[in-house]
Amino acid sequence: MYFQIGIVFTIFLLIIIQPSFADIESPRKQMKLGVMPEKITCDEGLVLMLKISGMPVCVKPTTAERLEERGWIQIIQKFEKAEREIETIPASQNSIVNYYILDDDLNTSHSGVDVISTEGLFEFTINGVPIQGPDTMIETGVDTGKFYLKLELPDTSKQDDVVLIRYLDQTDPSGEKRVLTKSITLTKTFAKVETSGGGSRIGHEFTLRIYEPDANKDSKDEDKIPLSSFEYRGDGGIRTTLANPRFDANSWALIETGPNTNTFEVKIKIPREIDGKTIHIGDEYEIRYIDKSTPSGTEEKVIFKGKIG
Incomplete structure (x- = not known):
C-alpha cells in the first residue's frame, strides 16, 4: 500500500531511540518477550524479587527486606546508567536491526578501533524465540567505547514482530552481573510519514x-546532507537523484534545522517532467536514502513509497 502524501510531509529515517532506564518494560511485558523471570531487568533504584510462585516483581529496597523475610528471593542487579546504554534504530521486516552498545570497559585498545566477540555477551529473540x-561488534571510532552491531533478521520476520536484545555485561570486581534490555517493534518501512492536506501534487512545494x-558531525553548527544522497524512482523508468534541478530544491542539500538537532530538511517540488519523461497523476514513486555512514561500511537504503495525487 502506498501512502498518500500531503503538501507538507515528514520522513523520519534511522530514528535513534535514546535509551534510558525509564524505557525498561514491566516484568510482565519482559516475560511476554521471552525473558526468564530471574533475568528480568528492573529500573535503576529498584530490586528484582521472585515470589514464592516464581513470578518476578520490581520493588524498592526497603520493601525487598520485608519480602525476603517472607521467603521471597532477591536477584542482585547493578546498573551504571551513565556508562552503559543501548541504542536501537527502527527496522523493517526481513531487514537489518542496527544496535549501538556504550560500554567503555570493552574499549581495551585506546589507540585503535576494537573488534569484540559477542559470544556470551548477547541474547537475541523475536517474539521470545532465540535467533x-x-x-562480532566493532567500535565506532578510536577510543569511543561505543560499539556497533548489525543484526540480520530472518526471512520469516514480519511487521509488528518484537526483536529483543539482552546485553549480558561482564561482571564487575564484586562479581555482580549487569544486564541491559532493549526491544524494537518491526515496521513496514524504515520511514515514518506524517501527512497534511491533500495528495502529493505536481508543482506543489513540500518539505x-x-x-x-x-x-x-559538528555540534556547534548546522551540518548538511547532499541531495545526491537521495534517489528518486518513478513509473516509466524514471531514476534520478534529488540533486536533479527539476525538483527546484531551495538548497543543494538537506540542512540541519539547528546546531546539534540531528534533523535535516529541504523544500522540493515534484516536477511534471524529468529527463524527458512525464510524471502523471496516479504514478507511484520511491525516495531512497543511501546511508554510507554506518560503521559496517554498508549502504543502507531507506525507502519511502508514495503516489502522485
Whole structure:
C-alpha cells in the first residue's frame, strides 16, 4: 500500500531511540518477550524479587527486606546508567536491526578501533524465540567505547514482530552481573510519514525532513546532507537523484534545522517532467536514502513509497 502524501510531509529515517532506564518494560511485558523471570531487568533504584510462585516483581529496597523475610528471593542487579546504554534504530521486516552498545570497559585498545566477540555477551529473540546474532561488534571510532552491531533478521520476520536484545555485561570486581534490555517493534518501512492536506501534487512545494544523527558531525553548527544522497524512482523508468534541478530544491542539500538537532530538511517540488519523461497523476514513486555512514561500511537504503495525487 502506498501512502498518500500531503503538501507538507515528514520522513523520519534511522530514528535513534535514546535509551534510558525509564524505557525498561514491566516484568510482565519482559516475560511476554521471552525473558526468564530471574533475568528480568528492573529500573535503576529498584530490586528484582521472585515470589514464592516464581513470578518476578520490581520493588524498592526497603520493601525487598520485608519480602525476603517472607521467603521471597532477591536477584542482585547493578546498573551504571551513565556508562552503559543501548541504542536501537527502527527496522523493517526481513531487514537489518542496527544496535549501538556504550560500554567503555570493552574499549581495551585506546589507540585503535576494537573488534569484540559477542559470544556470551548477547541474547537475541523475536517474539521470545532465540535467533542467531552477529559474531562480532566493532567500535565506532578510536577510543569511543561505543560499539556497533548489525543484526540480520530472518526471512520469516514480519511487521509488528518484537526483536529483543539482552546485553549480558561482564561482571564487575564484586562479581555482580549487569544486564541491559532493549526491544524494537518491526515496521513496514524504515520511514515514518506524517501527512497534511491533500495528495502529493505536481508543482506543489513540500518539505522532506530526515532524522539522521550520523550526519551530525559538528555540534556547534548546522551540518548538511547532499541531495545526491537521495534517489528518486518513478513509473516509466524514471531514476534520478534529488540533486536533479527539476525538483527546484531551495538548497543543494538537506540542512540541519539547528546546531546539534540531528534533523535535516529541504523544500522540493515534484516536477511534471524529468529527463524527458512525464510524471502523471496516479504514478507511484520511491525516495531512497543511501546511508554510507554506518560503521559496517554498508549502504543502507531507506525507502519511502508514495503516489502522485
